[in-house]
Amino acid sequence: xxxxxxxxxxxxxxxxxxxxxxxxxxxxxxxxQSFIYNSKFSLQNYLLALRQxxxxxxxxxxxxxxxxxxxxSTILGTLAAWIVAxxxxxxxxxxxxxxxxxxxxxxxxxxxxxxxxxxxxxYLSKAYQAFIGVDSVPWSIYGVGGIIFVMTMHSYPLVYITxxxxxxxxxxxxxxxxxxxxxxxxxxxxxxxxxxxxxxxxAGAVLVFTTEIANFGIPAVLGYSxxxxxxxxxxxxxxxxxxASPNALSTAAALSMVLAIIAAAGIITQRLILRGxxxxxxxxxxxxxxxxxxxxxxxxxxxxxxxxxxxASIAPVLSILITSLIRAYGLPPTLDNLTxxxxxxxxxMNAAARRGIVNSLILxxxxxxxxxxxxxLIAYILVRTKLPGRDxxxxxxxxxxxxxxTVVALAMILAWLKPLPLTRIVLYNTIWxxxxxxxxxxxxxxVRSTTGSLRQIHPSLEEAARICGANWLQSFRDVxxxxxxxxxxxxxxxxxxxxxxxxTVSILLWSxxxxxxxxxxxxxxxxxxxxxxxxxxxxxxxxxxxANMITRRITGGRLGY
Amino acid sequence: MKLxxxxxxxxxxxxxxxxxDAYRSQTIAAPAPKGTGGSAPQGKIILxxxxxxxxxxxxxxxxxxxxxxxxxxxxxxxxxxVEAKMAAEKQAGNIQADLVWVAEPSTYEDFKNQGILLKxxxxxxxxxxxxxxxKDGYYFAGRLINMVVAFxxxxxxxxxxxxxLLNPVYKGKLGFPTPVSSGAAEASVRTLAxxxxxxxxxxxxxxxxxxxxxxxxxxxxxxxSTGELLVGVLLDFMIRDAKSKGSPVDYVWPAEGAVFxxxxxxxxxxxxxxxxxxxxxxxxxxxxxQNSMVKLGNFIPVRPDVTGPAGTPSLGQIKRLTTDWRVVRxxxxxxxxxxxxxxxK
Numbered sequence: 001x002x003x004x005x006x007x008x009x010x011x012x013x014x015x016x017x018x019x020x021x022x023x024x025x026x027x028x029x030x031x032x033q034s035f036i037y038n039s040k041f042s043l044q045n046y047l048l049a050l051r052q053x054x055x056x057x058x059x060x061x062x063x064x065x066x067x068x069x070x071x072x073s074t075i076l077g078t079l080a081a082w083i084v085a086x087x088x089x090x091x092x093x094x095x096x097x098x099x100x101x102x103x104x105x106x107x108x109x110x111x112x113x114x115x116x117x118x119x120x121x122x123y124l125s126k127a128y129q130a131f132i133g134v135d136s137v138p139w140s141i142y143g144v145g146g147i148i149f150v151m152t153m154h155s156y157p158l159v160y161i162t163x164x165x166x167x168x169x170x171x172x173x174x175x176x177x178x179x180x181x182x183x184x185x186x187x188x189x190x191x192x193x194x195x196x197x198x199x200x201x202x203a204g205a206v207l208v209f210t211t212e213i214a215n216f217g218i219p220a221v222l223g224y225s226x227x228x229x230x231x232x233x234x235x236x237x238x239x240x241x242x243x244a245s246p247n248a249l250s251t252a253a254a255l256s257m258v259l260a261i262i263a264a265a266g267i268i269t270q271r272l273i274l275r276g277x278x279x280x281x282x283x284x285x286x287x288x289x290x291x292x293x294x295x296x297x298x299x300x301x302x303x304x305x306x307x308x309x310x311x312a313s314i315a316p317v318l319s320i321l322i323t324s325l326i327r328a329y330g331l332p333p334t335l336d337n338l339t340x341x342x343x344x345x346x347x348x349m350n351a352a353a354r355r356g357i358v359n360s361l362i363l364x365x366x367x368x369x370x371x372x373x374x375x376x377l378i379a380y381i382l383v384r385t386k387l388p389g390r391d392x393x394x395x396x397x398x399x400x401x402x403x404x405x406t407v408v409a410l411a412m413i414l415a416w417l418k419p420l421p422l423t424r425i426v427l428y429n430t431i432w433x434x435x436x437x438x439x440x441x442x443x444x445x446x447v448r449s450t451t452g453s454l455r456q457i458h459p460s461l462e463e464a465a466r467i468c469g470a471n472w473l474q475s476f477r478d479v480x481x482x483x484x485x486x487x488x489x490x491x492x493x494x495x496x497x498x499x500x501x502x503x504t505v506s507i508l509l510w511s512x513x514x515x516x517x518x519x520x521x522x523x524x525x526x527x528x529x530x531x532x533x534x535x536x537x538x539x540x541x542x543x544x545x546x547a548n549m550i551t552r553r554i555t556g557g558r559l560g561y
Numbered sequence: 562m563k564l565x566x567x568x569x570x571x572x573x574x575x576x577x578x579x580x581x582d583a584y585r586s587q588t589i590a591a592p593a594p595k596g597t598g599g600s601a602p603q604g605k606i607i608l609x610x611x612x613x614x615x616x617x618x619x620x621x622x623x624x625x626x627x628x629x630x631x632x633x634x635x636x637x638x639x640x641x642x643v644e645a646k647m648a649a650e651k652q653a654g655n656i657q658a659d660l661v662w663v664a665e666p667s668t669y670e671d672f673k674n675q676g677i678l679l680k681x682x683x684x685x686x687x688x689x690x691x692x693x694x695x696k697d698g699y700y701f702a703g704r705l706i707n708m709v710v711a712f713x714x715x716x717x718x719x720x721x722x723x724x725x726l727l728n729p730v731y732k733g734k735l736g737f738p739t740p741v742s743s744g745a746a747e748a749s750v751r752t753l754a755x756x757x758x759x760x761x762x763x764x765x766x767x768x769x770x771x772x773x774x775x776x777x778x779x780x781x782x783x784x785x786s787t788g789e790l791l792v793g794v795l796l797d798f799m800i801r802d803a804k805s806k807g808s809p810v811d812y813v814w815p816a817e818g819a820v821f822x823x824x825x826x827x828x829x830x831x832x833x834x835x836x837x838x839x840x841x842x843x844x845x846x847x848x849x850x851q852n853s854m855v856k857l858g859n860f861i862p863v864r865p866d867v868t869g870p871a872g873t874p875s876l877g878q879i880k881r882l883t884t885d886w887r888v889v890r891x892x893x894x895x896x897x898x899x900x901x902x903x904x905x906k
Contacts, residue, residue, distance in 0.1 A: 224773075330788065413650055417657075
């Protein structure tokens, strides 16, 4: 008995400790910073921030675009997951991969691609004008509509991935029961499947919400010309002139806390919706879910699914590809103007870009693996224990993702610039600070995707193992772990992909020799070399796709998409 | 079993990770600086800069050839990111950079004001025109950038002056980089606002003519190239660079005068290797360094005895508006507020 308790305490305790080191400590430096005004402790930063009408408008805009994209992403992501996991639609295995694709594209590159497609002189806009015979288009990629659209295209895979994990291990008996009682497929989906899927869908929706309130790339590319500012662009403006005011960092910290609180509100809302309901749909019996036969509905579902793939995945990538092949930006993409020069230049003349690809691969794989374990343990604490203050754990795990990456990076600098206590080891300007920052930033993916799965597992399974004499580790390893494995894998990939293309955290934390590919892509764009930027972005996408395929091959299809 | 396999994977990743990092540190580790006067500089220096990547890469190589015992590390990012990183480092202890080289002088007035710069006398400081150096000796222009009027070749008629941005033929296809995060743009807005005959009215009319604020200079460059914008305000070297590569763009030196921005470099006070840092400044200001800047970056050199890129005026010929960098710094909040008021109402 003692053994059983102490093991659990040691393992869970160390995960809390790691959370403390990786997340709570650096984030606390930022929280404290938000209360420092003219070197004194004060609420002034918050008061000043809230007194500026511009910030209140930005707050409204932030809510507008994040809620808008949550609605869009949840609908698209859930439908996509249902089609892939539960129907007999032909070509599902290709769709399975294709639906994830937009998530591989860095948001700012995606926004640039969409500007090239749907902007006033975009490829699709021109095609539309030529087709209809007009000289304007009835849409605008700039401002609120465009931002929500691009965000939705970019983040529906989050819902898709989490929902897919849940659907693939759902007990099909309930669906079958409904179907054999004569319910039509859409009725089954609405009344049985969807309610059972609520926890995983909501988990995905909360991830989208936190992603988009903290998104900087998309509103920065598509917002300025319409004078449409959000909190992240306001925060960026505050830190951009950090030496102009002694309180610049504090202002940014206070505005970031507003974002963190909004994210917490999102998580609490999710809790309230799920409270008091039973979602333990996994009972441990082996199952081979029967697929829903779509029958005549195939005729419209199939083209719609491929339309989504074309719009969300293929079109933006094609647009980046064209830019990467063009001799000079702005020239029409005729044969004479195409060249491989940009690729050659990035690949052969830019050692930092090559190093960046290697560094990013290593960082992404390591962060994803660490997060899979740490996230699972924290999720277990949240769902299965009565540890006091566990809600605070949840909040801290989510916080680094809910604030702009730049702010996480600033917090890391404040926390880790000095040597570690009692040693001369300095993490700053090593690759370790990037690792710590990535783990902090994406921990919530591990926690979210596993809490979703854990909620679906009935506690009776674990109790049964304990009754049979298994200690905590054995029951966790032999019972819980296999059941949450799909969730863990989903979480692994959810972390791996954005880490591989990470930009906003790395941009302040990289150093010579520890470049990341995302930073190199951004630097090329920011230096005015958009064609080179597109070439490197294409190479990064190729690496991401290859990494996905290799992972899939190695794990026999259980990991990867 | 699966668990152990995963653990093995984790451990091997960890090892790969440590090895890579150790390898990286080894390749760039260098002996501690001596810094005694007279001897050749050595050790490591770190430069924080917003100068385009390809140019810093090349300067790094050239500097290495000249000073083989010095390791020059570069952190390149936008001016805003560089400033944010430095501010956080200062707050947490010490600024890690030895040298900082970002957009424009008013930021250096901020730096000076906060006491983070080291006073220095570069070897060839006397050859620099006075407008290229701080009179207190804290910073020196490493390059010259100018805000000019740029356009897509489809613009008809071609613009020739700032006032042409108010011409209704370009209505809705006009861009100005936003001053809220770009230093060069902030200086331009302030300069125009303080120039007789322009003032804030100029921006009101620009907005009324469908003029837009754009995220940054590179976005203006892109949108001019595609023709989404017909006329825009942009840094001269960026538009020359795009034009020389073949993008359908061009620019004019505005009739009223360009916004003339010496882009300074300075040594950080807490630098542990000021000798090597100063050697870099010397190199950059030398004929050789400025020739590299011309060749690689299409920059107009900061010294009159170096020839600029083809088709550019020499230093003395550039017609310029008057920019008071102290005013740019002191009225920073006002610039932002006025601009925001005009564009968001």
